[in-house]
Amino acid sequence: MAAAAAEQQQQGFRPLDEASLVAYIKATPALAARLGGRLDALTIKEVGDGNLNFVYIVLSDAGSLVIKQALPYIRLVGDSWPMSRERAYFEASALQKHRALCPDHVPEVYHFDRAMSLIGMRYIEPPHIILRKGLVAGVEYPLLAEHMADYMAKTLFFTSLLYNSTTDHKKGVAQYCDNVEMSRLTEQVVFSDPYRVAKYNRCTSPFLDNDAAAVREDAELKLEIAELKSMFIERAQAFLHGDLHTSSIMVTPDSTQVIDPEFAFYGPMGYDIGAFLGNLILAYFSQDGHADQANDRKAYKKWILKTIEDSWNFLSNYGINTKMGMGKHTCPLYTTAFVELWNKHKDGNGEAYLPPIYNSSELLRLAQKKYMTSLFHDSLGFGSAKMIRRIVGIAHVEDFESIEDASKRASCERRALNCAKAILKGRRQFESIGQVIVHVQSFDRD
Amino acid sequence: MAAAAAEQQQQGFRPLDEASLVAYIKATPALAARLGGRLDALTIKEVGDGNLNFVYIVLSDAGSLVIKQALPYIRLVGDSWPMSRERAYFEASALQKHRALCPDHVPEVYHFDRAMSLIGMRYIEPPHIILRKGLVAGVEYPLLAEHMADYMAKTLFFTSLLYNSTTDHKKGVAQYCDNVEMSRLTEQVVFSDPYRVAKYNRCTSPFLDNDAAAVREDAELKLEIAELKSMFIERAQAFLHGDLHTSSIMVTPDSTQVIDPEFAFYGPMGYDIGAFLGNLILAYFSQDGHADQANDRKAYKKWILKTIEDSWNFLSNYGINTKMGMGKHTCPLYTTAFVELWNKHKDGNGEAYLPPIYNSSELLRLAQKKYMTSLFHDSLGFGSAKMIRRIVGIAHVEDFESIEDASKRASCERRALNCAKAILKGRRQFESIGQVIVHVQSFDRD
Structure with a gap:
């Protein structure tokens, strides 16, 4: 069942770069709203220093968010070590469950796109x-x-x-x-x-x-x-x-x-x-x-x-x-x-x-x-x-x-x-x- | 998902008695065959001495089988203690899995009807x-x-x-x-x-x-x-x-x-x-x-x-x-x-x-x-x-x-x-x- 669902969703997946990320945000009201609708001069920074995913910080002059996208392999090792993108689903649902239990210490998820393995969530701002x-x-x-x-x-x-x-x-x-x-x-x-x-x-x-x-x-x-x-x-x-x-x-x-x-x-x-x-x-x-x-x-x-x-x-x-x-x-x-x-x-x-x-x-x-x-x-x-x-x-x-x-x-x-x-x-x-x-x-x- | 499936199957369920059991067997080739097709003079005995289910032994002059049907409550206590009929599904699948691992000590399942919560299986004959x-x-x-x-x-x-x-x-x-x-x-x-x-x-x-x-x-x-x-x-x-x-x-x-x-x-x-x-x-x-x-x-x-x-x-x-x-x-x-x-x-x-x-x-x-x-x-x-x-x-x-x-x-x-x-x-x-x-x-x- 999970495998079938994952396969179906294969079709909707494309890895984003900075340009396609902007288009994605413009097409997604839940994300656009978090940036105050001010989408014409976004600052975007790729900051994924972890081992697994791409992470973009997106700033407008009226708001901010983070976009995290899972790729079908482990970033640290490269595509020689495949890894299900479904981890994004488990991450998003875990953030939501844990935030419901402990909102002080878990950031808010604004948007989740299972087909794209993409989470839009709070930008945990400096000085964090x-x-x-x-x-x-x-x-x-x-x-x-x-x-x-x-x-x-x-x-x-x-x-x-x-x-x-x-x-x-x-x-x-x-x-x-x-x-x-x-x-x-x-x-x-x-x-x-x-x-x-x-x-x-x-x-x-x-x-x-x-x-x-x-x-x-x-x-x-x-x-x-x-x-x-x-x-x-x-x-x-x-x-x-x-x-x-x-x-x-x-x-x-x-x-x-x-x-x-x-x-x-x-x-x-x-x-x-x-x-x-x-x-x-x-x-x-x-x-x-x-x-x-x-x-x-x-x-x-x-x-x-x-x-x-x-x-x-x-x-x-x-x-x-x-x-x-x-x-x-x-x-x-x-x-x-x-x-x-x-x-x-x-x-x-x-x-x-x-x-x-x-x-x-x-x-x-x-x-x-x-x-x-x-x-x-x-x-x-x-x-x-x-x-x-x-x-x-x-x-x-x-x-x-x-x-x-x-x-x-x-x-x-x-x-x-x-x-x-x-x-x-x-x-x-x-x-x-x-x-x-x-x-x-x-x-x-x- | 399981609940929805169970609800759908609710419609197909009816508890069998000896008469309807015979009709059921006649309509089910996998069971009829085990009785050698000799379905006109069946001997049927209800032997469920357990706490949970009805169990019928069915004998013809050319074969035998057992029919076990789960009811939506615990038999020992009565309908004051409801219990999902889906247990028949878990029983049938467990018999099949364990029989594949240890055929000497697990009886064969001939037929399973999830909607009816009904298992047709080997009659473990006397002197057992x-x-x-x-x-x-x-x-x-x-x-x-x-x-x-x-x-x-x-x-x-x-x-x-x-x-x-x-x-x-x-x-x-x-x-x-x-x-x-x-x-x-x-x-x-x-x-x-x-x-x-x-x-x-x-x-x-x-x-x-x-x-x-x-x-x-x-x-x-x-x-x-x-x-x-x-x-x-x-x-x-x-x-x-x-x-x-x-x-x-x-x-x-x-x-x-x-x-x-x-x-x-x-x-x-x-x-x-x-x-x-x-x-x-x-x-x-x-x-x-x-x-x-x-x-x-x-x-x-x-x-x-x-x-x-x-x-x-x-x-x-x-x-x-x-x-x-x-x-x-x-x-x-x-x-x-x-x-x-x-x-x-x-x-x-x-x-x-x-x-x-x-x-x-x-x-x-x-x-x-x-x-x-x-x-x-x-x-x-x-x-x-x-x-x-x-x-x-x-x-x-x-x-x-x-x-x-x-x-x-x-x-x-x-x-x-x-x-x-x-x-x-x-x-x-x-x-x-x-x-x-x-x-x-x-x-x-x-």
Whole structure:
């Protein structure tokens, strides 16, 4: 059915360039209106710095928007790696679903054209920048942890069986099973290629050649990654963003906007949480490569660790009073943490924990503790896997890539890699994010 | 889409009685042919002793068949509990899929009429009887363990990511998400109702009233059941029968036929394995209620335990040389155990354990051990849950129900219940099925 639909839509597809893009906008009232109808002197910039798509910023003197178009292959690799354009449909629908749950942190979709694999959406204007670039530049975002905890808590809780009926849940699962090409890509680049010799793998050579080989020969690591890979494909726990790293987030000190959910699918919650936390840990380990006489980045590294710790604590609403880790943190009253949502909606349609069964506050608390502990360990596992693949797999991160001195870069990467391997193997021993922070710091030396 | 299709088909539906059944068969060549065209003196018997459907045996002097028709409610409860007739579609397709994988133990479907929710299939002729009735009668089935291990190994392995590509797997998952009404019924009667006060719950009263109340107040048990319930809904590990208890199996000493997969869905493998093993354990605990001067059932109880042990060992291909448990067991050469299938097909399309990653026989062996251990614990968990629900939930089993002396019945049931509770809570401590057998025996006294 999906294949037939995709084939039908083949006919209506043509890749746009700047000229044909203008014609398209003129012919599309929903887009023209966003530019105030002032279509004669548009400024158009192609800014797709990601791995997959073309992205145009379109400005008039009365408005702005972004046009994103998926091509039938992976841009990073070229047309040798075909990839269904239907990912644009999943991205658009995910933006719409997640925006309905968390409008503060998800941009608006103005227009979607399935045949053209084209999304017209809000231009997330300057001074917003990609979070990863801010992390490389050493910019602090005081609200980042709170915003991302809010985004993750809402998108994950409200799309899980804690909130939805089994019937609604299975409907969603069935719909996003069709985004399997994207899930397969993740399987390959996150859970498979780093653990075998693969065409597109690379690392900071020759410095990390032995480290990459060691990953491929680490039996314990490979047993753990198999478990995570199975969970990734089999466990439909919530509707995930699917690629929640620090380049999928745009920020200012006041605003946090999550973009690019084209990998959206029903999967284990820890995969989203881990992607975010793991990429912050990568940012942490990259800082020594960006330190100079003007800024030793020591204070910034503390801020990153605090952001990691706060993100989990705000999200989970546990460990707030813990004495471990970086210090004391209080959870702002307006934070909508996961467990708060659970308590608030415990008498709703969610079928996982029925009130007549989990019928005392003590029992519900125990159930929540068990659930969150399991989610914590999943998040650590997936986060570590995401770190490893960025060091020895196909797609690397600007955090490290922008360190020009290869020896210095390799040294930063090696610490991150060793840290990730240890977390992945030992994740079930961690009882709080504070312990993880201590662990991360212990790898921050040669 | 499914709802629309179902509605369209509403028009073509009419419940059959014996007279209209004959007319239906006469008008359906695929059925008429199975009766050798001898349609003028048919013998028809309604034998639906299950909870859900009408089942007719149809005999001519030249052939036979069974007609099974789903009604839009649960037969056991009546029309106060509506239930989609689409379950007949899922049953027919599951029979066809599982028969393709394991023709020795799955009957042939001759005809399926989706509008009528009607399956025409092989009449599983005498001396086949429902296994549960054989267990009540004390009949040994020397090939049962081997046959069921074969059935479970093949249906589970070949529908998992150990054998299939992620793309094919997700297609199947999406298709059977639509059988959600049946999954919801299971959720309710297996994972919810036994742990709360519920309209249809019953137990051997007054003897077990306190035991049933204790189940509802057992916090540890309720935390464990929540985990299993989530796994049941979220984890699409393989294409399951979905209701694999001893009344879904017809047997002679030489033949084992698995029927009634109307609950089929993609779920955790341990749910099928547990259903079978758990119902054998129920049969074990019921035997004292059937003992009399002619037969103390002691030898039969040993046979049941051996069947439980063999079933898991033949299935898993582990522990064959174990010294624990009931004695020595050798795995027949022609048994197609799960791990043998895995080894045989390790270079196929399965995406879970790619050969370039699991690239030594030692590493693959470790991966298999980890996988099978996890499957073992899942099976014990689900098996226990299935035992508990048969004692304090809505649907009870003939094993116990046929013990007329209520006090004696309650005593048998209590031992089974206590055994199940202990297994459910402590399942991760068991390292072999032999240990489970010892554990089961330890509950076999007042």
